Amino acid sequence: MTKKRLVLAILFILPLVAYLFFSSGINNFAKLPKLKNNISTLEQLSEGSAVDFEKKITLLSFFGKDFDTKKVYAFNVKEKIYDRYHEFKDFQVVSVITPDQVQKINDFKAEIDKTSSSKNWKFIVLEPDNIKKLFRSLNTDLSLDQNLATNLMFIIDKNLSLRGRSDDEDEGIKFGYDMSNIAEISDKFNDDVKIILAEYRLALKKYKAERQ
Known part of the structure; x- marks a missing residue:
């Protein structure tokens, strides 16, 4: 009798835990708003590059010339x-740096590898003018600092659209997430990453169901 109750408890609890995991955010399975569509520069950069933005959920950051400072926040x-x-399949983090910062990447990846795998944290090496061009293509009201860097990280979906919050309680339109703010990373950023991952997982399940 005890084993039967245990099995029933597990069958009940596991789906509930899974539901809470993906619905714990304030948007509760709502799609994360598209703030800007068709970021063409990203598509162009992916050509001839080891980084493919299309069909990937990308968290994009700009370290520029200031890798040592920004990696602390990263x-x-x-x-x-x-x-x-x-x-997660089709998930990646991409950081943009200048050529003089390349030698510092390996140490950063080694730190990541201590607890997970650095395979899906990728780097794009660009000259200053191209970094500015890439950042402008996000079409926000934000700017890079003098080191071509920012504390913000951005969510880019598989269709090259910038995702974020259109009615954030603190900022109104929230284009990016502050890597230096642990509370924001743990709360808003984590919440929105879960939402967009859940969105694509549900879309994939629906697609498979319709094919059957």
Whole structure:
């Protein structure tokens, strides 16, 4: 009798836990708003590059010339976001740097590999003018600092659209998430990453069901 109750409890609890995992965010399975559509520069950059933006859910950051400072903040993303979701299919983190920062990448990846795998944290090496061009293509009211860097990380969907919050309680339109703010990473950013992953998983399930 005890085993039967245990089995019934497991059958009940596991679906509930899964539901709570994907619905814990304030948007509760609602699609994460599209703030900007068809970021063409990303598509152009993917050509001839080891990084493919199309058909990927991408968390995009700009380290520019300031890798040493920004990587400290990036570890917040690693611990709160990347370590949890890096094994999801079609998920990646992409960081943009200048050529003089390349030699510093390996140490950063080695730190990631201590707790997960750095395979899906990728880097794009661009000259300053192209970094500015890429950032402008996001079409926001934000700007890079003097080192071509920002504390913000952006969510780009599989169709090259910028996702975020259109009615954030603090900012109104929220284009990016502050890597230096652990509370924001743990709360809003984690919430929205879960939402967009759930969105695509549900869309995939619906597609498979319609094919059968």
